[in-house]
Amino acid sequence: MTHPLLSLSGVRVVFGEFTAIDGIDLTVDEGELRFLIGPNGAGKTTLVDVVTGRTRPTSGTVTFAGQPIHGRGEHRIVRAGIGRTFQTSVVFEELTVLENIDLAAHFRLGPLALLRRRRGVTPTVGGVLERTGLAPLAGAPAGTLSHGQRQWLEIAMLLAQGPRLLLLDEPVAGMSHTERERTGELLTEIAADHTVVVIEHDMEFLRRYARDVTVLHEGRVLTEGTVSQVQADPRVQEVYLGRSQRTATVGDERDTLVPAANNEEG
Amino acid sequence: MTAEDTRATTRPAPTAASAAIPDPRPTPLARARDPLTVVALVAAALLVLPLFLDQFRLNLFAQYLCYAIVAIGIALAWGRGGMLTLGHGVYFGLGGYALAMHLTLARVAEDPMAQGGLPDFMVWSGLETLPLLWRPFANPAFALFAVVAVPGLVAALLGWSVFRQRVRGAYFAILNQALAAAFVILLVGQQHLTGGTNGLTDFPTFAGNDLYSPEAQWVVYVIVVVTTALVYLMFRHVAGSRYGSLLVAVRDGEDRVRFLGYNPTWVKTLAYALSAMAAGLAGALFVPVMGIISPEMLGVVPSITFVLAVAIGGRYSIAGAAVGAVVMNAAQTTFSESFAGGWIYLQGLLFVVVIVFAPRGLAGVVQSTTAALQRARRARATGGTPDSTHRTSDTPQGTDASGSPR
Numbered sequence: 001m002t003h004p005l006l007s008l009s010g011v012r013v014v015f016g017e018f019t020a021i022d023g024i025d026l027t028v029d030e031g032e033l034r035f036l037i038g039p040n041g042a043g044k045t046t047l048v049d050v051v052t053g054r055t056r057p058t059s060g061t062v063t064f065a066g067q068p069i070h071g072r073g074e075h076r077i078v079r080a081g082i083g084r085t086f087q088t089s090v091v092f093e094e095l096t097v098l099e100n101i102d103l104a105a106h107f108r109l110g111p112l113a114l115l116r117r118r119r120g121v122t123p124t125v126g127g128v129l130e131r132t133g134l135a136p137l138a139g140a141p142a143g144t145l146s147h148g149q150r151q152w153l154e155i156a157m158l159l160a161q162g163p164r165l166l167l168l169d170e171p172v173a174g175m176s177h178t179e180r181e182r183t184g185e186l187l188t189e190i191a192a193d194h195t196v197v198v199i200e201h202d203m204e205f206l207r208r209y210a211r212d213v214t215v216l217h218e219g220r221v222l223t224e225g226t227v228s229q230v231q232a233d234p235r236v237q238e239v240y241l242g243r244s245q246r247t248a249t250v251g252d253e254r255d256t257l258v259p260a261a262n263n264e265e266g
Numbered sequence: 267m268t269a270e271d272t273r274a275t276t277r278p279a280p281t282a283a284s285a286a287i288p289d290p291r292p293t294p295l296a297r298a299r300d301p302l303t304v305v306a307l308v309a310a311a312l313l314v315l316p317l318f319l320d321q322f323r324l325n326l327f328a329q330y331l332c333y334a335i336v337a338i339g340i341a342l343a344w345g346r347g348g349m350l351t352l353g354h355g356v357y358f359g360l361g362g363y364a365l366a367m368h369l370t371l372a373r374v375a376e377d378p379m380a381q382g383g384l385p386d387f388m389v390w391s392g393l394e395t396l397p398l399l400w401r402p403f404a405n406p407a408f409a410l411f412a413v414v415a416v417p418g419l420v421a422a423l424l425g426w427s428v429f430r431q432r433v434r435g436a437y438f439a440i441l442n443q444a445l446a447a448a449f450v451i452l453l454v455g456q457q458h459l460t461g462g463t464n465g466l467t468d469f470p471t472f473a474g475n476d477l478y479s480p481e482a483q484w485v486v487y488v489i490v491v492v493t494t495a496l497v498y499l500m501f502r503h504v505a506g507s508r509y510g511s512l513l514v515a516v517r518d519g520e521d522r523v524r525f526l527g528y529n530p531t532w533v534k535t536l537a538y539a540l541s542a543m544a545a546g547l548a549g550a551l552f553v554p555v556m557g558i559i560s561p562e563m564l565g566v567v568p569s570i571t572f573v574l575a576v577a578i579g580g581r582y583s584i585a586g587a588a589v590g591a592v593v594m595n596a597a598q599t600t601f602s603e604s605f606a607g608g609w610i611y612l613q614g615l616l617f618v619v620v621i622v623f624a625p626r627g628l629a630g631v632v633q634s635t636t637a638a639l640q641r642a643r644r645a646r647a648t649g650g651t652p653d654s655t656h657r658t659s660d661t662p663q664g665t666d667a668s669g670s671p672r
Binding site: 052054073074075078079083084086090092093094095099100102103104106107108109111114115116117118157161 | 503504506507508509511512514515518519521522524525526527528529532536
């Protein structure tokens with residue numbers, strides 16, 4: 001690729017007196033699996049909101065596949081090829097799992113085509129149901145799903161959209177250990193043929209599944225690199241350990257980093 | 267999360283998952299059941315009811331069916347789309363006036379005593395030529411087209427401008443209510459154009475036929491019955507389509523729908539316009555049935571009454587809403603005959619009872635009763651053990667006594 005798939009340049013977001021994002025430059029290439037981490041308030045979710053049109057940047061530009069997309073409506077950005085999930089999963093509880101995924105898969109249909117009766121399960125929808133393991137639940141209303149299943153349904157809906165770039169906002173938050181593993185496998189599978197950006201707090205999950213990591217802090221990019229590079233970076237430890245580092249002796253940073261970060265989020 | 271939950275959510279082995287995906291669509295027989303019921307009801311209304319009801323009662327029934335058509339539209343916009351339309355009297359009125367204007371012109375054209383081919387209220391207001399607004403309505407085809415097109419267009423313009431600004435909930439309801447109030451003021455104020463508070467009345471002919479003859483009244487009745495059935499089937503189809511699911515999705519999570527790539531503005535505008543078109547059609551049918559259309563039939567109070575009938579019948583069910591409108595209006599007639607003025611209190615009480623105990627209305631009560639019976643039957647079939655494990659798979663919201671979704 002000559003151009004990066006997604007590129008942010010000088011993005012600032014100011015809410016009143018509070019600066020959520022303070023000049024971020026970020027590029028994501030086609031085929032990347034990028035993790036975005038950072039302590040609470042670092043601006044991770046705001047960044048995703050900016051890319052997906054939920055929040056308009058105060059200044060700066062967002063370019064996707066060579067097209068500027070900042071300031072476009074949310075649904076237009078989806079049509080351009082960017083999909084996202086939400087931290088607290090939002091699925092349509094009164095619709096069945098199948099209907100949820102089916103709607104996600106058919107946003108390109110016009111009003112008249114949408115008014116026709118749905119006939120069977122289209123290959124896209126069927127494939128996504130299989131891939132996410134939701135096939136046995138296809139007929140169940142989404143309101144009856146467990147927390148983990150809802151997160152998978154969100155991912156399933158995202159896959160059904162067929163986006164070029166997937167943004168996952170804390171996909172394993174609140175999941176049990178088994179569900180995390182399952183989500184991790186799913187993520188690896190998806191990343192094989194998609195460009196994915198994941199926001200994640202969970203350090204263990206990060207270490208197991210991340211390739212490249214961008215660390216945000218106070219609305220800025222602190223550092224970028226592979227998992228081990230980032231973990232070895234003293235500034236990252238400073239940010240994550242913060243107060244507790246002053247009392248902790250510098251021993252095996254990798255091990256202290258993980259529990260401290262987990263405690264902070266937990 | 268308990269261990270049991272975890273087990274339940276773990277993905278089955280790939281071999282097991284490759285089994286056929288259960289398609290929750292109803293079987294062809296189940297899909298045909300509803301239209302067959304409609305055909306049976308139409309047959310009953312046309313063949314059986316006339317044996318029991320005289321001309322006057324039959325005419326009243328046709329009137330209730332007009333309200334049922336309005337209710338069907340409101341059930342789509344409000345029940346499925348979450349748009350509380352407290353001003354459907356406007357669209358009912360636009361449809362009604364469109365046809366009444368044509369019928370008035372048809373009467374005047376055949377009346378040698380009419381001065382300058384004008385309705386008498388125009389003459390009294392000092393008009394000498396027919397206003398431009400009225401001229402196209404001399405053409406019956408235009409009038410019939412306008413019956414549906416004008417309400418649809420007005421609703422589409424209003425809906426588009428309002429939904430685009432993300433106005434919803436109570437603000438939208440109040441806006442509709444204000445629209446109904448303003449529409450009545452306009453009709454009353456523009457007496458030379460609309461006949462003022464008297465409205466338009468006395469329609470002896472349509473397309474050269476004597477509308478007062480029993481034969482014509484019978485034809486009107488048949489048209490009303492058949493139209494109600496067709497409107498029901500059409501709205502049922504819309505609710506069952508992908509668009510119907512999308513509308514529910516917009517109701518429950520408008521912002522989330524944007525991230526699915528849809529623009530909720532057109533989704534809501536379409537449902538609102540369709541429901542306005544149903545109301546317009548109902549208003550037009552109402553005119554030959556009642557022989558009059560006037561501002562008091564389409565102001566704030568009638569608009570609220572439309573919505574009350576839908577709430578009591580069940581706003582999530584299109585059939586429930588239609589039945590609710592017929593039952594409520596029939597009850598009103600029956601009650602008013604015995605206790606004049608008592609109806610309004612009973613209606614208020616009924617509304618409170620429904621809101622508190624059965625937010626899904628009569629339709630919800632029927633659904634939860636059916637579901638409970640089915641469960642009991644299944645429990646008997648499986649040897650007396652209530653199958654709590656499958657309860658969630660059929661009617662999750664319908665399982666509690668009130669059928670309340672939230």
